[in-house]
Amino acid sequence: MTASLLFLLLTGAAVGAAAGYLGSFMILKRMSLVGDALSHVALPGMAIAIMWHTSPIIGALAALTLAVIGIWHLQNHSSVYPDALVGIFFTASLSIGILITPQPDLLEALFGDLATISVPESLLAVFFSLVLIAVTYIISRRLLLTTISEDLATTSGIPVSKINLIYYLLVGAVVALGVKFVGTLLTGALVIIPAAAAKNLSRSLTAYSLLSIFFGLASAVIGVLIARSTGVAPGPIVVLTSVTFFLVTLVLKSLSR
Amino acid sequence: MPILTVTDLTVELNHQIILDHLNFSLEPGQTLAVIGPNGAGKTVLFKALLGLIPYSGQVTWGQDIKIGYVPQRFSVETDLPLTVAEFFSFKSATPDQITHSLNHVGFASPADILRLRLGTLSGGQLQRVLIAWSLAGIPNVLLFDEPTTGVDISAEESIYNLLHRLQTDHHLTMLLISHDLQVVYRYADHVLCLNKEGLCFGPPKTALTPKTLSELFGESASIYHHQHQV
Known part of the structure; x- marks a missing residue:
């Protein structure tokens, strides 16, 4: 049994909201590109899961978890953040993923497919998205202070490295959830673009968080509606909707100056 | 019993020895000024004391200490979506404590500054907000790295007055890095001259001989010393 439109919208809203909220910190950490390309890592994990006849989402989650632990490790043990290295690794993962994913599943893995989502x-x-939002909220203040100044965070008694690890694992999890909707190529955009749009309009952290959640939610809902009625893959539509939000907020920002 | 004991503190960064077997101790309520030329490792010393960087040797703090730290360089993106009030919400301080600490650093109406975005503050305002932020947690030890960097004269006055009040009213133990020898003579019980190893340690009047000053700063030392005598 596949999910009805209402279920799809509800799921899209929850995943979009969680992605937007988590992405808001990715932007402040100046890790937009990493966040964007992170989803590419999901593909080889999904391919291996398909070959082993298990759920692709488990494979995606496993691959993403390994990737974020890798990023975290690099950040802890290198004085210069090796941006290029991360970029190369992500693209390599994507290439390998494309080669080893069985042909019939490739299109779905790359761009997402709503038709195959079941009610359970x-x-x-929805459940996991809400958990992700809740955990992110709980660590949000400590996470932001860590982002502004690791020295101030450490002297305030915040376990900086642990908070970062929790955050990266949450990001990995939200990307894994988004893959079914938007596909491995574009899920990262769902993490980054709504938050970038929110930043254009926000003066306070509260406004920024709420707007990031809203733009993520709205992009997913509008994207799912259009994809359903036109029969095209949801991924590009969801991303283009969020890009539209970004452009509108960019204009509003320049007008308010 | 000392509130801070440093034994054989050595810090090596990128295969370069920055601090070499440093020893000193500090009693509760005392103020230690750390002076030295650029690159002498003053900030590195603070970071080691705070446990922010790896070191060898021992740094022992007294029991139940709560440290406030004002770093030298602190900047935020101008479009960071964070208000000053939200910045203070990271601290477990009551609204009264926050208002009080903002008053302390010379903000007459704290409500106005709390509404602003952190990224829009001027350098001097940000520095004072940061000092207020570190005071809001009611620390008993304060580490100031160049407390008056980027602060204008009147604010500088209020920060020096603040240092004085913290000493007399709150009996705070303070460690400050300063380029200003006047500050050292006026506020410090002890001075630590730093140039890789500790060149001098003791009360400013006895520790800061013309010889140590010229060893520390080279030719320009005479100017520093001259300023003090004026």
Whole structure:
């Protein structure tokens, strides 16, 4: 049984909201490109899961978890953040993923497919999205102070490295959830673009968080509606919707100056 | 019993020895000024004391200490979506404590500054907000790295007055890095001259001999010393 439109919208809203909220910190950490390309890592994980006849989302989650632990490790043990290295590794993952993913599944893995989402999958995605939002909220203040100044955070008794690891694991999880909707190529955009749009309009952290959640949610809902009615892959539509939000906020920002 | 004991502190960064077997101790309520030329490792010393960087040797703090730290360089993106009030919400301080600490650093109406975005503050305002922020947690030890960098004269006055009040009213133990020898003579019980190893340690009047000053700063030392005598 596949999920009805209402279920799809609910799931899209939850995943979009979680992605937007988590992405808001990715932007402040100046890791937009990493966040964007991170989803590419999901593909080889999904391919291996398909070959082993398990759920692709488990494979995506496993691959993403390994990738974010890798990023975290590099950040802890290198004085210069090796941006290029991360970029190369992500693209290599994507290439390998494309080669080893069985041909019939490739299009779905790359761009997402709403038709194959079942009701239990849908409910699980909503549940996990809400958990991700809650955990992010709980660590949000400590995470932001860590982002502004690691020295101030450490002297305030915040376990900087642990908070960062928790955050990266949350990002990995939200990307894994988004893959079914938007596909491995574009899920990262769902993390970054709504938050970038929110930053254009926000003066306070509260406004920034709420707007990031809203733009993520709205992009997913509008994207799913258009994809459903036109029959095209949801990924590009969701991303283009969020890009539209970004452009509108950019104009509003320049007008307010 | 000392509130801080430093034994054989050595810091090596990028295969270069920055601090070499440093020893000193500090009693509760005392103020230590750390002076030395650029690159002498003053900030590195602070970071080691705070446990922010790896070191060898021992740094022992007294029991139940709560440290406030004002770093030398602190900047935020101008479009960071964070208000001053939200910045203070990272601290577990009551609204009264926050207002009080903002008053302390010379903000007459704290409500106005709390509404502003952190990224829009001027350098001097940001520095004072940061000092207020570190005071809001009611620390008993304060580490100031160049407390008056980028602060204009009147604010500088209020920060020096603040240092004085913190000493007399709150009996705070303070460690400050300063380029200003006047500050050292006026506020410090002890001075630590730093040039890789500790060149001098003791009360400013006895520790800062013309010989140590010229060893520390080279030719320009005479100017520093001259300023003090004026």
